[in-house]
Amino acid sequence: MASLLKRTMLYLGLAPDEEYDSAYDDPPGPDPEVRMVNRPTQPSQPDAVVNRTVRAVPITASAGIASREVPDAVELRPMRSSVVRPLPKAAAAKPHTIAPSSFNAAQEVGDRFKQNQPVILNLFGLDRDLARRLIDFASGVCYALGGQMEKITNGVYLLIPANVEVSPEDRRRLSERPGS
Known part of the structure; x- marks a missing residue:
């Protein structure tokens, strides 16, 4: 009965296994097959x-x-060795203004954005659900193509493609007269 209890404890890992430890008791000696060779x-x-x-x-x-x-x-x-080249300078482009009246204008937003042209999306006066759908579409296009989306004022958004820069003059004009 004691051996059954001992085997169960060994199986569960609750008792030390003497056979397992005995393999590590003897220090390894030099192998007779191995010999040192001096090389210049x-x-x-x-x-x-x-x-x-x-x-x-x-x-x-x-x-x-x-x-x-x-x-x-x-x-x-x-x-x-690889040659490291600087990234091309961001091109300045004039934004294209779109004031959609239906969701069908989303294609024009996407097409202009794919042509690396900044887009001003003027959603002022649109139905709330339609405006939300257009914002979702525009943010998806920006994310997929590596661009940015900035809120200019309430209902007016600026979509900027990757490697395109909007001039400070255009930004100032947008903040003063949104959607123009």
Whole structure:
């Protein structure tokens, strides 16, 4: 009965397993098959550029060792350094004003935005549900194409495509006379 209890405790991990620990009691000794070999070191040249071509031969798992055929070798070349180029300067563009009367105008908003032209969306005087749908559409277009959407005043929004800049003069004009 004691052995059943002991085996159950060992199975559940509640008792130490002496057999498990005994494998780690003896320190490892030197392996008789291993011997030290002294090799002369060559001075390294950190400034030298190594320009070698390496040929890799793929081995397929289905081919046997005795009947293996070597397919055409793949030639690997050293990596070349990448050239870092600055991003193009943001282009200034005049915003196009759209005062929609129905949701069908959403296509014009999307088309102008895809042409990298800023869009002023004047929703003043529209039904609340239609205005909400147009705002949702415009924000989705801006998000999908990496642009921005700014609220100018109540009911007037400016959609700015990526890498396009609205001049400070146009921004000032928009804040003074929204929708013009």
